[in-house]
Amino acid sequence: MTSQLDKARAFRALHERPGAFIIPNPWDAGTAKLLAAMGFEALATTSLGVANMLGKGDVGLDLILANARTIVDASDLPVSVDLENCGAHEPKRAAEAIRRAAETGAVGGSIEDFSGDRDRPIYDFSRAVERVQAAVEAARALPIPFALTARAENFLHGRKEHRRHDPPPAGLRGCRRRRPLCAGPLRSRHDPDGGVLDQ
Template sequence: MPTQAEKAATFKSLHYRNEPLVVANPWDAGTARILAALGFEAFSTTSGGLAITLGRRDGTGSVSRDEALANAKAIVDATHLPVAADLENGYGHTPEAAAETIRLAVSVGLVGGSIEDSSGDSARPIYDFDHAVERVAAAAEAARALPFPFMFVARAENYLHGRADLDDTIRRLQAFEKAGAEVLYAPGLTREEDIRAVCAAVNKPVNVLAALKDAPHLSVAELASLGVRRISLGSALSRAALTAFVHAAREIKADGTFGFAAATFSLGELMDLAAG
């Protein structure tokens, strides 16, 4: 099993090769092991996938930092691959909270993590610019203090909160880069010209959220041509799995039939993937 420092070095190198890194998002140890068996190279946790698993709503503060880090540790322990985490807004509003969340993330074996500029306040969903930059700077300082590279991702959340302001998004990402972020991320960008503009505006790797439900589904090659260095899936895999679950349950309840079973893997096949 590689050490945390070795996984960190591998993870960083994957951001700087010729083709983009596709980061899969498992939501528990079993899905992490299946994704590893299928050939994915690195993981990040999904706050949405975890929230649904716990029967809660994502983005409402209903999942605690301890719960999120326990989930991350289970995924870290399940595989030899590098694992990062969706650390939401750092589980606190202050720069100090963001920095402490980075330190705690490292303590469970993570080698990367993202912190967003979303406040959780529906009246003012995005932190003011200066405060957002201060939070990123504090988190980046905590990451730089480590004895190995930690891929700290700074997220500009405008587009997930109905603020389709590309200029402000780029301004924030540029400031986050200057403050020390290693990866820049504006989830919700869907137009090719917007993604290209963001990639051209910064020097650090840009992560793009793929597989959004109601958006153009750009391929890995198409995203690479726009300058994207990293692609993540967010809750997409958990949504795909749970959608199949709901369709199967509805068939049983509504029709009294079990046709869904014909398209499933056998239990043995799934155990071979998950348990090795």
């Protein structure tokens, strides 16, 4: 069986090589095995797929992580977890979801700026940055190179403006705002010791 560290290194290598790769979304062990047999090189869970499979409108973090562990155990492929908003609004609690995702055996995960609040579906920019910063710190503290993806969901929820009036914190100036963050070491071009990436 491939170790989690080896899976993490393989997943990072997929992101660092030239060109793109396709990462499909299994929703259970059976689809994970099928996709692995088809030759895919990595898998990413789908919270929507889990909700549809269970006939629910929404699923919580515990179910997302339980599903992730099932998919991780189904093959030797690297797995990244769709963590939605990491099950919490507060940055520290959101960061805990990154640690919990790694405990399932996954080697990557996402954090998004969709709040789940119908009236204010996208977190304020400063709160979104704080959440990503906390997630980055949690990912960097892990014993594996955990691939963190920060998803900008504004276009999916009717927020088409870029909020140019809302400047980023000093350590993040120069980063392209609202861009989904990529896997790998996450850092600002202008703040090499911390913060959020602009890769």
